[in-house]
Amino acid sequence: MIGTTTTAAPLTEARVAGLDVTGQGPWRAYLERSRALMAADKATLAAERAGGTVPASAAAHLKGESGMPLDRPAAWYASAQAAHVADNIVSWQTPAGGWGKNVDRGGPLRRRGEHYAPVDDDPAGGVVARADGWSYVGTIDNDATTTELRFLARAQAARQGPGGAAWRAAFVKGVRYLLDAQYPNGGFPQVYPLQGGYHDAITYNDDALATVVALLDAVAAREGDYAFVPAGLAAQAGAAAERAVDVVLASQIVAGGVLAGWCQQHDALTLAPVGARNFEPAALSTAESARLLSLLMRRPKPSARLVAAVDAGVAWLKRAAVYDVAWVRQADGGRVLVARPGAGPIWPRMIDIATARPVFGDRDGTIHTDVNELSLERRSGYGWFGDRPAAALADHARWTARRP
Known part of the structure; x- marks a missing residue:
């Protein structure tokens, strides 16, 4: 054990007051808008519940499949089943315009007074459930909001005219x-x-920001399913995508004196790498870094800065690869790292910034250098090793070959 995880600090007025005076205005306005939107969300739900009973949640909670397939033949999106999913999505949209996570959108429509986001994070995972039950009411975690928007775009394309008007309006509101x-x-x-x-941290974990940028790029292009998007909104989406790319470049971590990768989350104000749940310390993350590198390589006009960032990130991924070990599941369902000559490459999910050694977090907040020391539940219930960066390395080889 080499330490304990420190959770990221929230974004607050007090922290904004520590910025240079000229930089405080936009952040204060942001906080005011956030508070106003949450107040409106809560007021709307309270008004629906006034004088009546609160309906128990009928939404099907799930992990994984969302009930919003995006890979069906075009004709399927004109079906009654697809229309039900799109109507479900519209019914669960919050007044602010987002959606909660881990709900089957093929299930029942939201009833008046039903909570917008009935799924909280598992309190056993180190997240304290909010006393007011107001959690994940609008999120980009687990592909939420972006998947709802992509499905609405696909569905409305199959129902031109008044029949798809509500779906288009919900899409615009969501963007x-x-x-x-x-x-x-x-x-x-x-x-x-x-x-x-x-x-409140800038979230790269589970590809949250990268997934948003991919959607904003599609909206900005106004092609295919997105041809209906108003030109002004498309321009705003394109500008937002570029700002997101800028913050990715600005937050790339320097380790050992050279640019490396990214943490799963970075402080909103300082861009410093920060911890999240108890088992997620502030560390370089190979999986999230690989996705960010692929995102950068898909920019149509890469700057010299972007090229340097990608080349450095790929070089770091190559250094971070491990060989002659395998991440295997045992008969009892638990995972363990074992020696296996000739195996690899695989990548540890997290790399310590200072020492370049793999690190692993446990439920109690402790940070370890040996994954096999973790509790069985956390060792087996998190993706501590994987081969996902291999795809980014392959992307880089092709990308480099295309460069002039």
Whole structure:
């Protein structure tokens, strides 16, 4: 054990007051807007519940499949089943314009007075459930909001005219929600309106920011499913995507004197790498870094700065690869790292910034250098090793070959 995880600080007025006076205005306005939108969300729900009973949640909670397939033949999106999913999405959209996570959108429509986001994070995972039950009411975690928007775009394309008007209106409102959620420096929090805690950090974890940028790029292009997007909104989406790329470049971590990769989350104001849940310390993250590198390599006109960032990040991923070990599942379902000559490469999920050694977090906040020391539940319930960076390395080889 080499230490304990420190959770990221929330974005607050007090912290904004520590900025240079000329830089405080946009952040104060952001906080005011966030508070106003949360107040409106809460007031709307309270008004629906006034004088009546509160309906129990009928939403199907799930992990993984969302009920919003994006890979069906075009004709399927004109079906009654697809229309039900799109109507479900519209019914669950918050007044601010976002959506909660981990809900089956093929399930029942939201009833008046039903909570907008019935799924809280597992309190056993180190997240303290909010006393008011107001959690993840609008989020980009687990592909939420972006998947709802992509499905609405696909569905409305199959129903031109008045039949798809409600879906198009919800889509526009959802894109405006993402634009509202973006920080003045280009980053995105995990939850918006702001929930506090590590959720306020700029979130690269599980590809949250990268997924938002990919959607904003599609909106900006106004092609295919997105041809209906108003030109002004498309221009705003394109500008927001570029600001997000700028903050990715600005937050790349220097380790050992050279540019390396990124943490799963970075402080909203300082861009410093920060911890999140108890088992997620502030460390370089190979999986998230790989996705960010692929995002950067897809920019149409890469600057010299971007090229240097990508080349340095790929070089770091190559250094971070490990060989002659395998991450295997045992008969009892638990995972363990074992010696296996000739195996690899695989990548540890997290790399200590100062020592360049793999690190692993446990439920109690302790940080370890040996994954096999972790509790069985946390050792087996998190992706501590994987081969995802291999795809980014392959992307880089092709990208380099295309460069003049």
